[in-house]
Amino acid sequence: MQFIRKYFYGDIPEDKSGAATTGKSSGHDWPLWEVFIRSKNGLEHKHAGSLHAADAQMAIENARDVYTRRMEGVSIWVVESKYITATNPEEAGELYDPAVDKIYRHPTFYNLPDEVNHM
Amino acid sequence: MSSKINYTLHLADNALILGQRNSAWCGHGPVLEQDIAITNISLDLIGQARSLYQYAAELTGGGTTEDSLAYLRTEREFSNCLLVEQPNGDWAQTLLRQFLFSSYQFYLYQYLQCYSDTRIAAIAEKSLKEVSYHLRWSSEWVIRLGDGTEESHRRIASALDELWRYTGELFLPAGYEKDLAIDVAALEYDWSKKIKNVFAEANLTVPGNVFMQTGGKSGMHSEYLGHLLTELQYMQRTFPGCEW
Secondary structure: OOOOEEOOOOOOOHHHOOOEEOOOOOOOOOOEEEEEEEOOOOOOEEEEEEEEOOOHHHHHHHHHHHHOOOOOOOEEEEEEHHHOOOOOHHHHHHHHHHHOOOHHHOHHHOOOOOOOOOO | OHHHHHHHHHHHHHHHHHHHHHHOOOOOOOOHHHHHHHHHHHHHHHHHHHHHHHHHHHHHOOOOOHHHHHHOOOHHHOOOOHHHHOOOOOHHHHHHHHHHHHHHHHHHHHHHOOOOOHHHHHHHHHHHHHHHHHHHHHHHHHHHHHOOOHHHHHHHHHHHHHHHHHOHHHHOOOHHHHHOOOOHHHHHHHHHHHHHHHHHHOOOOOOOOOOOOOOHHHOOOOOHHHHHHHHHHHHHHHOOOOOO
């Protein structure tokens, strides 16, 4: 019996470019894709989630069906998950902790006019 | 007036029955993403059916509602074409049925957009966007299976053997279509061209010399519709007037 094994992005074996594998194939061996949705023109694409698809075209259509059925988006990007390089959680200390005590980097010492949106 | 009611019901029945068929995939799709895709299509079709039933109910008057039209008519009163009532079979059969019918709906709604009855024209215009996507989605799947593995090709080819005989009826005008001068026969040229283009990419051949089944548009159905309606209408028949 094989237990679920979680891979982190960046160390996914080439033959299994899916985020998690289980002992039993989940019915297909399509690669995993990350989906980014732009909710309205002028805003940036945001990560919405991931899905399986056989190719880029199918990934776009699956994303349309899975992530935009309640009018969430006007534009979709997809990228195969294996092309995303991620930081290693074990290095979190050296990467992120040094920023903790540097509150002067936050723009909280300014007064923003009300008209400025999306800050 | 009765021809207009009958024609509106025919359009509505087509959408409702195919929507009901597709909805049976809910929770059973080959993968999660395609499960959602086919049930989205199902909901689009049921939405089209509702708009059309509402219009037919208004034209009929006398306490008729969209619900009474969908839930309380008998098999012989349904005038959907035979193609949409055929069983789901495997994934290949379901999506080939979708492809054959969506490509028909695509050209039909383009035609109806300019129809003299503004209500039908408006419903056609709104539905066309949905149908364009159904056509795109199902065309890609036909190509994917036809041009895929040996097994996927075998499955889609046998679905084609099964379903092709129900396509002739789409272009044979029923009485109500003749009365309203709706020229369905004229749609066949564009439809065939579309089918041939997609089949060429999918390594499929249009079957020749097939005896075409007819009758659905005038209420003579295959054995499958009765069973489908039994399930669809069960709640309203058992608990008349029940509401969610």
